Amino acid sequence: MNYIWKEKTQPDKRKIEHLSNLLNIPTIVATLLVQRGIETYDQAEAFFVPKLSQLHDPFLMKDMKVAVDRIESALNND
Numbered sequence: 645m646n647y648i649w650k651e652k653t654q655p656d657k658r659k660i661e662h663l664s665n666l667l668n669i670p671t672i673v674a675t676l677l678v679q680r681g682i683e684t685y686d687q688a689e690a691f692f693v694p695k696l697s698q699l700h701d702p703f704l705m706k707d708m709k710v711a712v713d714r715i716e717s718a719l720n721n722d
Contacts, residue, residue, distance in 0.1 A: 652679045659683055 655678040664674035666685055682688050690698060702708055 655679055663688070 655675060659678050660671055660674045663669070663678060663683060664671045667674070667688055677683075677688060677691070680691075682691050
């Protein structure tokens with residue numbers, strides 16, 4: 645499978661500085677967050693400390709049931 649890498653454009657420096665100062669994080673981390681659309685404290689909090697209701701159902705992942713069954717089997721059989 646061939647992948648095409650797409651470089652993200654540099655976001656607005658004011659947004660980066662604002663988020664960096666707001667969260668007391670390095671500008672490189674703030675840049676990555678802003679590139680992903682995270683620009684406020686609330687958005688950052690939801691990203692770093694999501695509520696259970698915000699998480700995806702792990703069973704949507706391929707073969708998750710198989711993996712869970714295997715782990716349960718290993719635990720039950722020591």
